[in-house]
């Protein structure tokens with residue numbers, strides 16, 4: 001079971017394969033892992049303690065800890081928080097969460113404040129400039145209402161997290177990328193165009 005894997009200077013944490021989306025571009029449609037990660041499909045989800053031990057064993061020399069998964073990490077919000085609380089005082093490096101931004105819909109409550117003081121960066125995949133296009137591309141369990149919830153989540157995160165990023169993949173057409181940039185600017189979060197990984 002691959003709980004953590006290294007990409008560049010970062011240690012990535014894989015706590016779940018579950019996700020509330022089924023994105024057309026998801027890397028999981030194309031393989032079993034990323035770079036030299038090994039197989040990221042989990043037979044079962046690792047416990048909090050297993051994840052903590054794996055991070056502490058492998059984090060040496062890393063400059064950032066990233067909860068990413070081969071799935072949506074905040075499906076396990078409470079467990080992710082428990083892991084960060086256990087490791088953060090020991091590792092001395094920033095913590096990032098890569099998320100689809102649907103945690104509030106998944107858990108039925110406003111969750112951003114629960115990450116305050118624990119997470120340095122929340123990177124949210126925006127991926128489309130409006131609800132219709134988002135749903136056509138990402139097929140959320142929550143349908144078109146996912147999009148507005150993501151915008152609200154980003155605005156909420158801005159109150160509690162030092163760095164909040166909206167990201168899009170570089171295969172989007174230029175006009176849509178600029179619309180997404182404007183959405184990020186209006187909310188006041190960082191905008192990043194990331195390379196699509198296949």
Ligand code: SF4
Pocket residue numbers: 019020021022023025026027028070071072100125138
């Ligand atoms: S949100 Fe991420 S993990 Fe989930 S389907 Fe989309 S790309 Fe894959």
